[in-house]
Amino acid sequence: MTAALEASQLGKRYGQRxxxxxxxxxxxxxxxxGLVGANGAGKSTLLHLAVGLLAPxxxxxxxxxxxxxxxxxxxxxxxxxxxxxxxxxxxxxxxHLRLGRRLxxxxxxxxxxxxxxxxxLDPRQRAGHLSGGQRAQLALTLAVAKRPELLLLDEPVASLxxxxxxxxxQRLMETVVDQHLTVVLSSHLLADVERVCDHLIVLAxxxxxxxxxxxxxxxxxxxxSGPARDPRRLPADQQVIQASHTDRQTTLLVRTTRPxxxxxxxxxxxxxxxxxxxxxxxxxxxxxxxxxxxxxHDAAEVRP
Amino acid sequence: xxxxxxxxxxxxALVAAVFLAALAAVLGVTGLRLAHFYDSSGIGACTxxxxxxxxxxxxxxxxxxxxxxxxGSLLIGAPAIIGAFWGAPLIARELEGxxxxxxxxxxxxxxxWLAVKLAIVGAASVVVxxxxxxxxxxxxxxxxxxxxxxxRLTPAIFDQRGIVPVxxxxxxxxxxxxxxxxxxxxxxAMATTLVGFTAVRMTIQxxxxxxxxxPVHVSYPxxxxxxxxxxxxxxxxxxxSKVVDAAGHVVATGDPAGFSTxxxxxxxxxxxxLPDTFFQQCADRLGLHNVATLQPASRYWAFQAWxxxxxLALALALVAFCFWWTSRRTA
Numbered sequence: 001m002t003a004a005l006e007a008s009q010l011g012k013r014y015g016q017r018x019x020x021x022x023x024x025x026x027x028x029x030x031x032x033x034g035l036v037g038a039n040g041a042g043k044s045t046l047l048h049l050a051v052g053l054l055a056p057x058x059x060x061x062x063x064x065x066x067x068x069x070x071x072x073x074x075x076x077x078x079x080x081x082x083x084x085x086x087x088x089x090x091x092x093x094x095x096h097l098r099l100g101r102r103l104x105x106x107x108x109x110x111x112x113x114x115x116x117x118x119x120x121l122d123p124r125q126r127a128g129h130l131s132g133g134q135r136a137q138l139a140l141t142l143a144v145a146k147r148p149e150l151l152l153l154d155e156p157v158a159s160l161x162x163x164x165x166x167x168x169x170q171r172l173m174e175t176v177v178d179q180h181l182t183v184v185l186s187s188h189l190l191a192d193v194e195r196v197c198d199h200l201i202v203l204a205x206x207x208x209x210x211x212x213x214x215x216x217x218x219x220x221x222x223x224x225s226g227p228a229r230d231p232r233r234l235p236a237d238q239q240v241i242q243a244s245h246t247d248r249q250t251t252l253l254v255r256t257t258r259p260x261x262x263x264x265x266x267x268x269x270x271x272x273x274x275x276x277x278x279x280x281x282x283x284x285x286x287x288x289x290x291x292x293x294x295x296x297h298d299a300a301e302v303r304p
Numbered sequence: 305x306x307x308x309x310x311x312x313x314x315x316x317a318l319v320a321a322v323f324l325a326a327l328a329a330v331l332g333v334t335g336l337r338l339a340h341f342y343d344s345s346g347i348g349a350c351t352x353x354x355x356x357x358x359x360x361x362x363x364x365x366x367x368x369x370x371x372x373x374x375x376g377s378l379l380i381g382a383p384a385i386i387g388a389f390w391g392a393p394l395i396a397r398e399l400e401g402x403x404x405x406x407x408x409x410x411x412x413x414x415x416x417w418l419a420v421k422l423a424i425v426g427a428a429s430v431v432v433x434x435x436x437x438x439x440x441x442x443x444x445x446x447x448x449x450x451x452x453x454x455x456r457l458t459p460a461i462f463d464q465r466g467i468v469p470v471x472x473x474x475x476x477x478x479x480x481x482x483x484x485x486x487x488x489x490x491x492x493a494m495a496t497t498l499v500g501f502t503a504v505r506m507t508i509q510x511x512x513x514x515x516x517x518x519p520v521h522v523s524y525p526x527x528x529x530x531x532x533x534x535x536x537x538x539x540x541x542x543x544x545s546k547v548v549d550a551a552g553h554v555v556a557t558g559d560p561a562g563f564s565t566x567x568x569x570x571x572x573x574x575x576x577x578l579p580d581t582f583f584q585q586c587a588d589r590l591g592l593h594n595v596a597t598l599q600p601a602s603r604y605w606a607f608q609a610w611x612x613x614x615x616l617a618l619a620l621a622l623v624a625f626c627f628w629w630t631s632r633r634t635a
Binding site: 051052053055071072073075076078080082083084086087088090091095098099100102103104106139142143146 | 311
């Protein structure tokens with residue numbers, strides 16, 4: 001499968017602070033990717049780099065095989081909704097659609113109008129008077145009606161109430177199915193990501209700590225618990241992501257591709273939320289490089 | 305992109321159009337009366353005939369439309385207002401509201417976006433300034449023909465006439481755009497534009513303009529009380545003048561047209577009430593003469609062209625900077 005987005009050693013620095021560092025990843029075409037991380041983890045920075053609003057400090061990023069925002073043609077292939085869905089407050093809903101038509105050669109006027117109607121937006125309403133949910137919907141309409149191949153959404157549902165959020169994601173999924181889009185959507189709401197995404201990228205402190213297909217990631221991790229013992233004595237193919245201990249019991253989240261044979265462990269599947277939180281709370285992203293020594297050292301430190 | 309730029313600008317354009325229409329009405333009506341009064345008062349005929357005693361008529365005439373000359377100050381302020389209210393918000397408002405993230409991710413390159421915005425609002429700025437200046441230059445024509453109103457080259461008059469307001473407006477507008485681009489906030493950008501524009505204008509007015517063309521130095525013996533025949537020429541822009549004695553010591557500065565009675569009285573250690581002959585003899589004895597540095601009135605259009613070119617060049621440099629900056633840094 002071709003890559004919709006590919007980054008290699010990508011980094012962005014503001015003054016002394018790296019907002020994103022050494023980021024290498026690949027988003028296959030046709031996937032729906034959840035970009036997850038705490039506030040300030042680098043989600044917006046990564047999306048802005050992908051859409052060409054920022055230029056990288058180091059490394060490279062290619063979007064649909066070309067440099068981001070390399071020209072009008074490249075801009076037309078990528079749809080973007082920035083955080084807080086910026087719109088012109090003084091312009092009416094209909095004028096925003098006109099803006100879309102004027103600025104995008106591939107504009108689908110019919111779909112845009114139909115979408116606005118379905119959403120129940122008054123075309124004469126000024127964008128400044130729309131609710132948060134309506135703004136997000138109008139911004140999404142602008143982004144999809146230009147018929148992009150890749151859609152990038154920065155916290156599209158952050159300001160929405162649960163009902164509006166569900167509605168928004170539902171419409172998004174309909175559109176994705178209709179237009180065969182690749183979507184990268186950042187969020188810190190794991191439930192939403194779990195509902196719509198088939199791929200996952202977890203960022204922590206500007207670095208990628210976990211990336212892959214959701215199913216595969218879930219299949220590759222197990223929660224094991226048993227009598228208290230030193231995690232250093234686990235088999236070499238079992239990497240400890242997170243460890244918690246009581247006097248009698250040890251519970252570990254381990255990454256492994258093989259079945260866990262030791263009968264002392266009780267083995268269970270891991271939920272997506274549990275998995276993501278475990279990676280987000282880890283300070284070092286060393287599992288990416290598969291360095292078990294560092295991992296075990298980490299785990300040992302939390303022993304009582 | 306043209307539609308969007310126009311849509312964002314149309315309210316401001318309407319305000320400018322209304323203002324210009326009101327101005328045209330006021331200046332049109334009073335300007336016609338002024339021209340008529342110039343002919344009927346006999347001041348035109350008096351100056352044309354080369355008569356030297358038109359003073360009474362001149363003062364009457366200049367008094368008549370004194371209050372309306374305040375519009376000239378408005379013309380001096382117009383470029384600063386254009387820079388602050390049209391230039392500064394042009395990009396700052398987009399950066400402030402985050403809408404640059406919307407518009408820069410449509411299928412239009414940032415360079416084109418900037419080019420169209422600058423072209424539409426920049427052209428409007430230049431047109432407004434040109435129309436205002438043309439109206440006021442026509443209106444003030446009769447006043448300028450009356451010698452006693454001062455040289456057309458003196459600062460307060462030079463800046464309100466001809467083509468320089470166009471250069472000022474182009475510069476103020478691009479300065480506003482640049483300030484908005486760098487500061488990313490509308491109000492600080494507006495304030496910076498007002499301060500920056502005034503500073504550049506004053507620097508050029510007092511520091512650069514007098515040296516654009518090499519000034520003429522004249523030295524002549526004192527034609528006491530005979531101001532009309534001074535070799536300064538009518539309507540020259542006198543940059544400095546002083547009275548020196550035979551040894552080169554400065555006796556007095558100022559008053560370019562000749563010695564005032566008090567100046568002479570002090571130099572000759574006499575009373576101002578003494579007869580002219582006393583002062584003439586005293587001036588001859590001390591070797592008093594006028595020394596002046598001036599720009600002849602004939603250089604008016606050369607100065608207009610120079611100054612306009614300087615401000616247009618500054619504006620072009622700022623435009624180039626804006627293109628470079630938007631392509632380089634962002635988000």
